[in-house]
Amino acid sequence: MTQELRPPWDEDPDDLYDHAPCGYLTTLPDGTIVRVNQTFLNWTGYTRGELVGHRRFRDLLTSGGQIYHETHYAPLLRMQDEVHELAFDVVCSDGRQLPTLVNSTLGRDDAGSPKAIRTMVFNATERRQYEKELLLARQIAEASERRVRVLQQIVADLAAAPTEAEVAEAVVRAPESAFGAASSSIYLVDVERDCIVAVASTDPTTGNWDDMPRSSPRAVARVAERGDLHVVGSVAEARTHFPELVETMRRSGRNTVVLLPLTTGPADESATVETLGVLAFSFKGERRLTDGELRVVRLLGQQAGQALDRARLYDDANRREERATFLAETTRSLDEVHRLLARTRRLIERAVPEIADWAEVRLHVGATPVVEAGGGPRPDEELLSQRLGKVAASGEPAFPGEGDQLDCSVLPLTARGLVLGTLALRMAPDRRGAAAERAFLVELADRAGLALENARLYEQERQIARTLQRSLLAGALPGGDTRFAVETHYQAAAHDLEVGGDWFDAFLITKDKLAVVVGDVVGRGIEAATTMGQLRSAVRALAGNENGPARLIEGLDRFVERVESARMATVAYVEIDLPAGEVAYSCAGHLPPLLQEPTGSPEYLLQARSAPLGSRAGNTVRTEHRRRLPPGSRLLLYTDGLIERRTRPIDKGFELLAREYARRRDAPLQGLAAGLADTLVGRDHSDDVCMLCLTLGTEERIERTIGADRMQIALLRADLRAWLVAHGVEAECRDAVLLACSEAVANAIEHGYRDDPFGMIDVVATVTDDAVEVRVTDRGTWRGPVTDVARGRGLQLIRESMDQVLFDRGDGTTVTMRRGRQEAS
């Protein structure tokens, strides 16, 4: 059974239409309203009369709605005969907009032509509100998500930022991307200096970047002290709390400023929380930050604070390591040089510019104080010398205080409780003030003091050793004997090493027996120099007419048993029987002497070799070898510094020495040893070089080759004079020959080799009972007759002083001159 449920009141269909819970409209196909219910009229405030027959449905819509009606509603309705849930805002009679949802059906007649449109209008005010809220909620959620993403990115960046500067760089960008701030700046607290320093900003044109004391009334300092977030919401607020902000905000057009302390933890755990810096960011308009945003801002402050804390520890560790490395490297670097001045210089070079922009070392050693400075500018001289005096007297370091006019640290350089001098320096600006730097400087000065004291002691010992050595080597050598000539050369190592134990000596045992010796004591320094002196004396004492070289070396072996420091010294010892022209030699571990006879190639004397003095493992059977040498022979004794080079094998050194010696066979004896040393070791040698060159007897014929150098004329004359004397040539003849020969050589230099400083001049002289003959040859250019008055006088002197003079101008010039021995011209 079906039964209609009866409603509790009578349902009148007209009433139902008029007061239905929705609006009803019936329109013609062109939209003209023909019927409307009361509900719609109530909602919109129109009267029936205003609408029916007068208005179309679309006339009631907003302009946007009218377009939508045109483009969607009408076409859809025509095609489908019905539309559903189209949203329109209906403009009410008082101008209000009523959000609605509209359903319409199109009725057609039997021919299918549109007859009428029935439209149902729902009030959608509530729904639209709800939708709006939904949209807003989504926007908020999205903004929050973006902030979280920005924050996450910053946290990741902070984790990768090991230094304060990098942390600051990562944090300073955050407010723009997270909150849309116009600009932001970051300030860090410098605990050592008790101030706050601006370190980074996205807009350096705004704000005040001066350092401020932590007690400053400025907003940043206040917030740093309180350790809690502060938002200055408007210029008016700023005027109340932080007047100094007003001008800045106004100038840069900012209306809201957020001051966020960067802390090591949440603000409520303030007991353990430290504020390391402040992040300040600002907005152009008055910006209200939501609770959510403020939470994120606080979180950012903590994250950044913790990253700063980490970076500080990291920076500290780095700084400590840097200091330790610097000290170790400085100590090593100072050890590399031995001399006091070099070490002082090195200390300055280490300090400037790495730790200081100016530094000065003053050492109160010796008669004149050592002063070495680097960098600049120099501080005020008077203030500095007062401070230096104070530190030198007290032995206590002085560091510049706050507002000190002298912004330098002065440290005493001490060693064994004595103040050696002072180290004054002005630290590089980023390192000033810190207590850790003070400790570092004190340690630097301690190490430097020790290194400089060692250098001073070294210097002192070196000076004594040099003096000793010089006095031992500078004793008179025998001379004035025409049967022999001795030339020696000593050259200390270039690199300021300690004095070596090389020595030479030459002395007459009897009037007809000459002894020459070159030796080398093991070790360096005072002990080596002393030992050398003892050995030298021992050789002189042991040399006797009866003892030969072998017995002398045996005597030295016994001597070494008592003087331990002389053990393993090497000695080359040669005795020369002058009338017989015979040499006897013995080498105890020493390099073989090099012999050049007047003819033939140089030859090393390799006989009579045995081990160094007092050797326990070597062969100490001492032998000697005898050999006759023709007059004019040259014998070279030397120490290993002459031929030993780290870069070449020793046999190459022997080869080179023999070759150079042969090349100089005709060079004057004077300067021969120095010239050889120059060629073989140069100036940059690492060992001492000690040489002794001996010329024996008188050559029948003297042959010399010299360079085209005015200085060498005197060297040649010395050899020639000795040769003429040895041959008993009378004084008058001798002087005449020397004069003529000098003039001929001078002529070759000034005329033939006028443009060739490397030309060589050969001089050959022979002597007979009747006459002396000299030939001077150059390979220079003949330039026609000599017109120079001065040279003319020289040529005149040659002609006047010699009996016969012959000029031969072929390839160069040869002057042959002869002078009779009995009668002068």
Add this chain to the structure above:
Amino acid sequence: MEFTRGGLPVPTGQLERWVTFSRFGDAELVSLSGEIDLANAPEIGKAIVERIQKAGKVLIDLTTVSFLDSAGVRLLDALIGDLNEHGKPTRLVVGESGAARMTLQLCAFREDVLATDLDRAAAEIGG
């Protein structure tokens, strides 16, 4: 440190080896010594000229000169010419014989500027 020994000194610009200055009576005394040659004559000349500019009378002592070449002669010739021009009395003291006298004689130096000892030379230019 470096030193070389043996034989005679090598010219190294140490002028005091070859020339020293003093007074003899009211005359400036220039004492030359050792070997005077092409290598050192120009420097010696310069030193002498500097010194005698204000002198009224000049004595040049060559008695210990062991060698004198044409460069030395040229130097002495120029010195004497200059001094004569300024009316300043001058004598060269050369001894009876020796290298310096030989060279000067060979160059035919005027006998009137040569003297054999210092006292005589001083007396000659004294009056």
